[in-house]
Structure formats: structure tokens, C-alpha cells
Amino acid sequence: MQVHADYALDQRSTLALRARAAAFISATRTEDLLRAVLWSQDSGMPLLPLGEGSNIVFAGDVDAALLQVDIRGRKLLRKREGCAELRIGAGENWHQLVAWTLEQGYYGLENLALIPGTVGAAPIQNIGAYGVELSRFLRRVHAVDLESGAPMVLDAAQCQLGYRDSVFKHRLRDKVAIHAVELALPLSPDPQLRYPALGQYLEQQGIGTPTPVEVFEAVVAIRSARLPDPAREPNAGSFFKNPVVSRAHAEALRADHPELPVFPAAGDSCKLAAAWLIERCGWKGHREHGVGVHPGHALVLVNYGGNDGAVLLALAEAIRESVAERFGVDLEIEPRIYGGDR
Ligand SMILES: Cc1cc2nc3c(=O)[nH]c(=O)nc-3n(C[C@H](O)[C@H](O)[C@H](O)COP(=O)(O)OP(=O)(O)OC[C@H]3O[C@@H](n4cnc5c(N)ncnc54)[C@H](O)[C@@H]3O)c2cc1C
The missing domain is CATH 3.30.43.10 (Uridine Diphospho-n-acetylenolpyruvylglucosamine Reductase, domain 2)
Incomplete structure (x- = not known):
């Protein structure tokens, strides 16, 4: 070391x-x-x-x-109750894992194709895309306490996974290093096609009953077309979470803005499309001091060469303020912020 x-x-x-x-x-x-x-x-x-x-x-x-x-390794622990139980090293690349599981005939992760990052980071914000979240498959997390060095094993319930959320953003924030993750993946396909963009894409391709590999390929194609590649336009994906508000608040907003996308969420709450709110405040394509809002995707903030995190966060704050002022909705920043005085 x-x-x-x-x-x-x-x-x-x-x-x-x-x-x-x-x-x-x-x-x-x-x-x-x-x-x-x-x-x-x-x-x-x-x-x-x-x-x-x-x-x-x-x-x-x-x-x-x-x-x-950067700890690697992919291991089949056992097949049980129609699932393959796997133990994966935290340093494995997530997308490569998804591709490998499909090759093995282990299903479920296809909607999560092309999400950047490592397996070890996946539980931190319970990664999700195209109607599926990691929480559906996570069994256990193996970690080390960063103060004492003590080994820890957390089962799925202890990880407290929620929408882009987990215990690792609260009680265990910055307190543990995850070195392996256990997943249980179904051995029979069960394609999840509820997400409108995914269903529409497959329909356009004339694929009525897709295989998991076809879903994987569709997700890769949609994401490649829609999301800016960080290698060319440095970004961190969605910069803000989709805000969750009370149903009453969502209905009041809908009355004034009938085109506002609203999705049902847990309990008596609704999820709003943060991208729509930001675009309506006029930020899409905006640039200042070498940073900006992507012209094709209002949720994505880009470092256009300004290279200064404080400047990027000042832009994020200005966006938050304008959305709060116009719609009375608080946007929460999704990525973790380190350095400066944080
Ligand atoms: C273009 C783009 C698209 C994206 N699309 C999505 C998407 O569709 N859905 C989604 O959910 N996310 C998405 N993201 C966000 C990102 O891919 C995920 O959050 C991913 O899990 C981060 O992995 P990472 O290895 O890069 O983590 P890092 O960015 O390195 O770290 C993120 C957090 O996890 C902690 N962490 C990392 N590894 C460990 C570990 N081994 N043990 C303990 N803590 C750890 C870090 O301390 C930090 O707090 C996107 C990002 C980009 C750039």
C-alpha cells in the first residue's frame, strides 16, 4: 500500500x-x-x-x-430459490458487471446498464435508472469501519436504501469503506419496461417481448444518445435529485402548469421532474465562468474548462434559488461534495 x-x-x-x-x-x-x-x-x-x-x-x-x-473479484456463492447469489469486489466497474451477469444468465441488472462508477459505490445512493433500483437485488454489504478497522456486514434492511439514499449518506456517512457487495439475481428473465422512454424505444424497434439482453442494448442506446459523455463534457450525471413533494403541493403546481411531469411516490407524496423545473427557469444551455447547464439535458451541469468546483456550486445554488422562488420547491444536490470548507 x-x-x-x-x-x-x-x-x-x-x-x-x-x-x-x-x-x-x-x-x-x-x-x-x-x-x-x-x-x-x-x-x-x-x-x-x-x-x-x-x-x-x-x-x-x-x-x-x-x-x-480498487478491490476486484466476481464470485457465484450459490444458486438458491431461483436466484444466483453473487459476491462482487467493490472496485469492479458497474457496467462491466451488468454485461457479465447477462452473459452468465443472471438477470435483473439490465435496466442499470451504463451507469458509471464502481460496485462499491452503488449502495451509497442506491443507484437507479429506467424504473429499477439496486435495492431490488442487494443482499449484503461487506465493509470496514474507517476509524477502528473493524469488519462490518450489513444486510439489505440495515442499508436503509431509498430514492438515491441509504444509511451511508446518514449515520455511516464517510465512516466505512465497502469492499464487497452481495447480490441475488433471478435466473429467469422478468423485463421491467414500465419506464416510458424504454417501452417506447423497444416498440419503435419492433421488439414486443424483449430478452434481458435486448433491454440492456436498448438502455445502452438510449443513454448513449441522451447523456453527455463525461470524457468529452465533464459532468456528474444528474446534479439534482427529482424533488419529492406532498400530493397537495404537486396538484397546486399542476393547476398552474398542466405540463409539469408528476410521478406517484411513496405514501401521499409525488416526485416532480427536476429537469423540467430547471428548464422552465431558463437555465438549459446557460454558461458562466467556464461551467454551465447542458443544452440537451437541464439536470446535467458541465465543467466546460472553468475547472473550479466553487464556481460550479455557485451556479447550482443560483439554480436552486430560482426554482425555489418560482415553484416553491427545494432542489437537493445529488453528488457528494468534498473539499473547500465542506
Ligand atoms: C454520465 C453519468 C450518468 C449517471 N447516471 C446515473 C444513473 O442513471 N443513476 C444513478 O443512480 N447514478 C447515476 N450517476 C451517478 C454515479 O454513476 C453513481 O452514483 C455511481 O454509483 C458512483 O460510483 P463511483 O464509483 O464513481 O463513486 P464516487 O463518485 O467515487 O463516490 C460516490 C460516493 O460514494 C462513496 N464511495 C465510493 N466508493 C465507496 C466504497 N467502496 N465504500 C464506501 N463509500 C464509497 C464516496 O465516498 C462518495 O461519497 C451518473 C453519473 C454520470 C457521470
């Missing part, structure tokens, strides 16, 4: 923001995590776990050691 001091982070997040970390450690084995904890105890420098940096904003220099979890 090597500790790199004063480490440039420009290449460590898909937003490619300029910042430095006090230290950087890459862990390729579980033992490395324990060594990193001992080093942290000795040096007094806190550890912050990192995957592929696709859901992170570096708002400035980070006064901590970034601990990149």
Missing part, C-alpha cells in the same frame, strides 16, 4: 475539477484497507472512500486521504 502526499485530483472525478488531496491511497486488497486505517490512526488524517469519482464534486482542496477502493 502506497501513500501519495499532496495528490492532484483532476483525473479522479468525471467533473475533472481542479483540486488536491492531502493524500491518496489505492487499496487493491482488503488488508490494504486495514493498513490504511492504521496509517490514518497514526497520522491523524481522516480517510475518505473513493470509487471512479462519477458522483463527486471537489469544491476545493481536500484535507483528508482519499482511499480508492
